[in-house]
Amino acid sequence: GQQLNQSPQSMFIQEGEDVSMNCTSSSIFNTWLWYKQDPGEGPVLLIALYKAGELTSNGRLTAQFGITRKDSFLNISASIPSDVGIYFCAGIAGNQFYFGTGTSLTVIP
């Protein structure tokens, strides 16, 4: 099945820095999602986006649904050690659900 491309694949940042990651696809999606997977746990939904151009925040996290509907972006401001984990994007088109390849985030105290 299709897999969405996420970049970067991994990030090592200092505590307090801002983080940006993105997700791209060759197909159009109606919904974009961002999940976080803590070590040893399952993915947990962070943000859901339903309209092209939509910008949605959840605390220090902000995500955007790209205008072309083929991409999405996630920003984390003022990172803290508990932000460590793997961030996955996901796109939904009808009944089809596709995951991104993941971005592994390490925050250095």
Next chain:
Amino acid sequence: DTAVSQTPKYLVTQMGNDKSIKCEQNLGHDTMYWYKQDSKKFLKIMFSYNNKELIINETVPNRFSPKSPDKAHLNLHINSLELGDSAVYFCASSQRDRKNIQYFGAGTRLSVL
């Protein structure tokens, strides 16, 4: 009041054995899924069940068989386990008329020795 629960969390077994992983969701969702997460952390869908009907089977070996006694449960049976089956398996559920967003269990780490 865990929404999607999987058991066991860890499973260590010998090659050739048969094992099962159970999944239950209390969200009232109509569709359930099984994913395999490999060492590179890619999430690959294996199966989904909607109203007791298999609607996805992504080139998974027939040693793997999902069994859904009711729409709140989707168990994964694995026969003749192989070394390459070692991975983390995630159960998820969604509701088609609620944007089809998937909610995940905590995962089952399977180690085949």
